[in-house]
Amino acid sequence: xxxxxxxxxxxxxxxxxxxxxxxxxxxxxxxxxxxxxxxxxxxxxxxxxxxxxxxxxxxxxxxxxxxxxxxxxxxxxxxxxxxxxxxxxxxxxxxxxxxxxxxxxxxxxxxxxxxxxxxxxxxxxxxxxxxxxxxxxxxxxxxxxxxxxxxxxxxxxxxxxxxxxxx
Amino acid sequence: xxxxxxxxxxxxxxxxxxxxxxxxxxxxxxxxxxxxxxxxxxxxxxxxxxxxxxxxxxxxxxxxxxxxxxxxxxxxxxxxxxxxxxxxxxxxxxxxxxxxxxxxxxxxxxxxxxxxxxxxxxxxxxxxxxxxxxxxxxxxxxxxxxxxxxxxxxxxxxxxxxxxxxx
Numbered sequence: 001x002x003x004x005x006x007x008x009x010x011x012x013x014x015x016x017x018x019x020x021x022x023x024x025x026x027x028x029x030x031x032x033x034x035x036x037x038x039x040x041x042x043x044x045x046x047x048x049x050x051x052x053x054x055x056x057x058x059x060x061x062x063x064x065x066x067x068x069x070x071x072x073x074x075x076x077x078x079x080x081x082x083x084x085x086x087x088x089x090x091x092x093x094x095x096x097x098x099x100x101x102x103x104x105x106x107x108x109x110x111x112x113x114x115x116x117x118x119x120x121x122x123x124x125x126x127x128x129x130x131x132x133x134x135x136x137x138x139x140x141x142x143x144x145x146x147x148x149x150x151x152x153x154x155x156x157x158x159x160x161x162x163x164x165x166x167x
Numbered sequence: 168x169x170x171x172x173x174x175x176x177x178x179x180x181x182x183x184x185x186x187x188x189x190x191x192x193x194x195x196x197x198x199x200x201x202x203x204x205x206x207x208x209x210x211x212x213x214x215x216x217x218x219x220x221x222x223x224x225x226x227x228x229x230x231x232x233x234x235x236x237x238x239x240x241x242x243x244x245x246x247x248x249x250x251x252x253x254x255x256x257x258x259x260x261x262x263x264x265x266x267x268x269x270x271x272x273x274x275x276x277x278x279x280x281x282x283x284x285x286x287x288x289x290x291x292x293x294x295x296x297x298x299x300x301x302x303x304x305x306x307x308x309x310x311x312x313x314x315x316x317x318x319x320x321x322x323x324x325x326x327x328x329x330x331x332x333x334x
Contacts, residue, residue, distance in 0.1 A: 001193055001196055001197050001200070001270060001273075002169075002171060002197065002269060002270055002273050004169060005197045005200050005266050005269065005270060006200060008200070008202075010202060026168055028324070028328075028329060029168055029324045030168050030169065030172045032323045032324050032325060032328065033168070033172050033173060033175070033323055033324075034265065035175075035177060035265075035268065035280050037282050041323060041325070041328075043328060044328050044330065045328055045329050045330065046330045046331075046332070046333070046334065047329060047330070047331050047332070048332055049331075049332065050332045053332055085285070087257065087284055087285035088282060090254065090257050090258060090261070091257060091258075091261040091264075091282070091284075091306075091307070092261075094257070094258040094259075094261035094262050094265070095261050095262075095264065095265040095280075097258075097262065098201065098202075098261070098262040098265040098266060099172050099265060099269075101202065102169060102172065102266075102269070103168060103169055103172060106168075106169050113202050113262075115204050115255060115258070117254055117258075118252070118254035130330075130332075130333055130334050131333055131334050132334050133334060136334065139258075140258070156199045156200055156208060157195070157196045157199050157200075158199060158208070161195075161199065161208075161210060161211050161212055162195055162212050162214060163211065163212065163213045163214065163297075164213075164214050164216075165213070165214070165215055165216065165217045165220055165297075166213070166297055166298055167213065167297055167298050167299050167300060167303065
């Protein structure tokens with residue numbers, strides 16, 4: 001199995017320090033390589049490095065207390081002008097997020113996926129804080145930093161989840 | 168960038184031949200390593216190798232004409248008993264699909280992600296064909312084969328999709 005897939009875990013503790021711009025670009029490049037329905041590529045990315053902005057996210061996102069200590073965060077959004085079906089936007093953006101998380105492992109960064117869509121309060125908080133226009137849906141926030149913890153890989157393989165040719 | 172992320176493309180043309188069971192297991196192992204909201208792992212997988220079943224899918228899925236020629240297909244489903252929020256099920260299953268597609272590249276297989284959720288007719292077709300119980304949502308079908316085409320890698324990086332600290 002791909003080593004990055006095998007070993008990736010959510011990382012919520014970070015050392016001080018900025019994330020080099022070229023590493024952030026690698027994450028964004030990986031995200032944008034994802035497949036999407038009819039190849040619409042309906043994703044948009046808000047890269048957040050200003051401390052004042054990172055600090056405000058826990059005001060409306062209950063599981064984001066690590067974000068003020070993160071080197072950066074990336075808000076992955078869907079653009080309804082590029083894909084009108086929200087169900088596909090969510091899938092396409094999630095594929096982009098997963099690429100981003102795997103690339104973070106490769107770049108020796110720690111990252112964690114924080115759910116935003118479909119929680120109304122979190123979406124509203126993101127829309128207001130980043131002044132998102134009406135056609136943009138905030139889907140997920142990725143908190144990124146230089147890891148201060150290395151969680152052990154976890155084997156999640158469960159044969160009872162596999163069904164052959166029929167339920 | 169991870170080579171599998173950089174080079175992965177949808178593959179819709181396959182050579183004859185079965186997919187070895189150990190390769191299918193590698194794909195499923197990769198899928199199950201995905202992150203999920205509260206680590207609920209709400210995914211389930213129907214592995215389809217019977218030709219008679221593969222042949223029937225184009226009856227209700229308009230973009231699946233390659234499936235009868237595939238070595239196998241994997242229907243990725245969400246289990247609403249493990250995660251009650253459909254919005255999260257879709258995200259978790261999509262992360263699993265993306266891992267599966269990247270592992271397919273590593274295993275020298277060709278694969279393509281076919282949208283199922285939220286298209287009512289496709290979901291109904293899958294539910295009936297595979298006798299899915301009420302608590303199972305079919306999310307995506309992955310068609311898999313020994314590749315008979317190698318689409319060129321595509322650079323999808325678009326700087327206009329990146330917004331710094333504000334829209």
